[in-house]
Amino acid sequence: MSTEIPDSRQAAADGSFEIYLAWSNQVLKVGADQTALEVLLQAGVPIEPGCQTGGCGDCATAYVEGDVIHKDLCLNGEDRERFFCPCVSRAITRIVLAF
Numbered sequence: 001m002s003t004e005i006p007d008s009r010q011a012a013a014d015g016s017f018e019i020y021l022a023w024s025n026q027v028l029k030v031g032a033d034q035t036a037l038e039v040l041l042q043a044g045v046p047i048e049p050g051c052q053t054g055g056c057g058d059c060a061t062a063y064v065e066g067d068v069i070h071k072d073l074c075l076n077g078e079d080r081e082r083f084f085c086p087c088v089s090r091a092i093t094r095i096v097l098a099f
């Protein structure tokens, strides 16, 4: 019998992950069949949705912590250290945003 305790800060095997909104102290769950953009818009985070395919950068959002899996086609390596495109990108760990 395993005594390992699941860590909610880690992404689930199904590809879902969490976003923590630090200033509003909210934890949002991004399901495997959802985009982070959908979840953030539902939570009222002011993000401009553009192409929703990772190409325009309109949705680029600053994050302060987390291992992001960048899937956009518009941010360079330096940008990706601080921003992610929630329309297509996902995460290995919980992402923390300053909202």
Ligand code: FES
Binding pocket: 048, 049, 050, 051, 052, 053, 054, 055, 056, 057, 058, 059, 060, 072, 074, 085, 086, 087, 088
């Ligand atoms: S909406 Fe265009 S990159 Fe996300």
